[in-house]
Amino acid sequence: MTAQLDVAALKTRLTGPIFLPGDPGYDTECATFNLNTPLTPAIVVGAATVADVQAAVRFAADNGLAVATRGGGHLVPRTGKGQLMLTLDRMTSWTIDAPNASVRVTGSPRWGQLMEPLGEHGLAGMNGSSPNVGVVGYLLGGGHSPVLARSHGFASNHITSIEVVTGDGERRTATATENPDLFFALRGSKGNVGVVTAVEFGVFPIPAVYGGGLWFAIDKLAELLPLWRDWAAKLPVQAGTSVGIQRLPDGSLLDDDEITTLLRHTVER
Ligand SMILES: Cc1cc2nc3c(=O)[nH]c(=O)nc-3n(C[C@H](O)[C@H](O)[C@H](O)COP(=O)(O)OP(=O)(O)OC[C@H]3O[C@@H](n4cnc5c(N)ncnc54)[C@H](O)[C@@H]3O)c2cc1C
Structure with a gap:
């Protein structure tokens, strides 16, 4: 599809760069934190100004391309051959x-x-x-x-x-x-x-925050979930807590001794 696109004309309307598949820098622009969905747009526009964004959106409309925006790359917009992807890091x-x-x-x-x-x-x-x-x-x-x-x-x-x-x-x-x-x-x-x-x-005048996360192996879930539920019910309204199940790199989990210490501490409270 990109072969038929007048990318050179788009380039003259932009301050920021364009990346096509295979170009140096294309992979960096398409890199995401969340690796579930690789980004493979037909064109990436590294917008440097709002005018760049406008030119890219108009170009996409004129050429029947969908538009996607990559932000921090945590959820990941779906992209593919028929899409123009904007990155806004330069702005x-x-x-x-x-x-x-x-x-x-x-x-x-x-x-x-x-x-x-x-x-x-x-x-x-x-x-x-x-x-x-x-x-x-x-x-x-x-x-x-x-x-x-x-x-x-x-x-x-x-x-x-x-x-x-x-x-x-x-x-x-x-x-x-x-x-x-x-x-x-x-x-x-x-x-x-x-x-x-x-x-x-x-934003809010909050000079200090107390918080953090604890990671356990999945086989501890049945034991820990009821404890968490009971502990959460006693928290003051200012406090928030949540449970998530994720795939994590090796070495992120608490070992059995750390869990025992934590449980003792939780029960004592
Ligand atoms: C480890 C982790 C922890 C998280 N913790 C929390 C949490 O505590 N609370 C919570 O609410 N969420 C949390 N999330 C979810 C996260 O907030 C959402 O997935 C969020 O949409 C990610 O935004 P992003 O810009 O990083 O991701 P992206 O995948 O880049 O963008 C997410 C969506 O927003 C769109 N988008 C991004 N920027 C723009 C823009 N400038 N204009 C138009 N569209 C745009 C994208 O197109 C895409 O559809 C977490 C996610 C992860 C992976």
């Missing part, structure tokens, strides 16, 4: 408005990049459990913070403004009062409504 920035406890991000920051600068202001965002999840992909999916969800709800409810390039290539702003239907649809869409180039959202 990444963030501005913290500490007095108003608000952040504006552009492009594709990861939560781990924001946490430290926010902490310097005594602020915390409603990030999830992984520092390399994309801020935008997370917010578009609702965003359930293991630490703050019970006290603050879904992260997407704290979004105040979204800038998005829609399928017609137009740049639009969505807020509670400007394009309110678009604003509603984006918060939970996980990328189906447009290419989001910037998001503004609230």
